[in-house]
Amino acid sequence: MRLAFISDIHGNATALEAVMKDLKEKAVDKVFVLGDLCYRGPEPKRSLELVQSLNCQVIKGNADEWVVRGVEEGEVPEQALDMMRKEREWTYSQLNEADIDYLQNLPTEIKTTISDLDIHAFHATPDSLFEVVVPFADDETIQEKLMGREANLYLYGHIHTPYIRFINGKAVVNLGSIGLPFDGSSQASYSLVDIQDxxxxxxxxxxxxxxxxxxxxxxxxxxxNKEFLVNVWKNGRP
Structure with missing residues (x-):
């Protein structure tokens, strides 16, 4: 069984289309989407429509929550708050009521069992859409923040920095970002998981x-906020 986990599209429909083409070429059996679909990119509506065309399980990210109800004080650096609210308003204006209802009603986690292996997927942590768990966190922090529920494989997005770690025989995977990578590479990033026996x-x-x-x-x-996005797309860093 070949699974693909994608997230953090951020309104970059062109990047998402390239990844969807790659998924077909790699003969992926099932796709899971871990949030942040529309906000902070030029094509929120088309990005959402492409995600919906996958007919797969989709969960909510913090940016989807922002589109629905706005960016609140304390959730982003104070100096960025005004601009991020403007970006949210622009994104909201590109969507219709059905789109907003779709984002609002997304679940916040995926629990599934495939070939007797338990998989737990979420956007940031199982308990938060906003908390940041970095790749270099110590094992104890990873276990406390990400591995609280029993599973064999844990996957998340949010930090836009892909990595894979194994702790006590269990895998923890960050997918990186489809549309807004922060790890120094301008390429879209996702995770492929092959399960056999x-x-x-x-x-x-x-x-x-x-x-x-x-x-x-x-x-x-x-x-x-054009300059910010162009810089990230070209350099892979905010």
């Missing part, structure tokens, strides 16, 4: 996409 092989997949096309779409729009 209770054996897990997890990998991080990087996919090229046409960044110039995305920049052109952004520049032709009235998006309020």
């Amino acid at each position: 209770r054996s897990i092989q997890a990998s991080i997949v990087r996919v090229d996409y046409d960044i110039d096309e995305v920049i052109e779409k952004l520049q032709s729009s009235d998006y309020p």
Whole structure:
């Protein structure tokens, strides 16, 4: 069984299309989407429609929550709050009521069993859409924050920095980001998981996409924070 876990699309439909093409080429059996679909990119509506076309399990991320109810004080650095609220308002204006209802009613975690292996997937942590658990956190922190529920495989997004770790024989995977990577690579990132005879092989997949096309779409729009997005897409860092 070949599974793909993707997240943090952030309105970058061009990157998502490239990843969806890669999923077909790799003959993926099931796809799971771990949140942050629309906010902070030039094509929130088309990104949402592409996710829905996958007909798969989708959960909510913090950015989806922001689209629904706004960015609150204390959730982002004070100096970024005004601009991030403008970005949220722009994203909200590109969606209709059905889209907002869809985002609002997304669940916050996936629990599934495949080939007798238990999988727990969430956006940031099982208990929060916002908490940050970094790749270099010590084993005790990873266990406390991410591995509280019994499972063989744990997957999450949110930090836009992919990694794979094994702790006490269990795998912890961060998917990175489809549309807004923060790890120094401009390529889209997702995780591929192969399961056979209770054996897990997890990998991080990087996919090229046409960044110039995305920049052109952004520049032709009235998006309020263009320079930030262009810098991240080109350099893979905020």
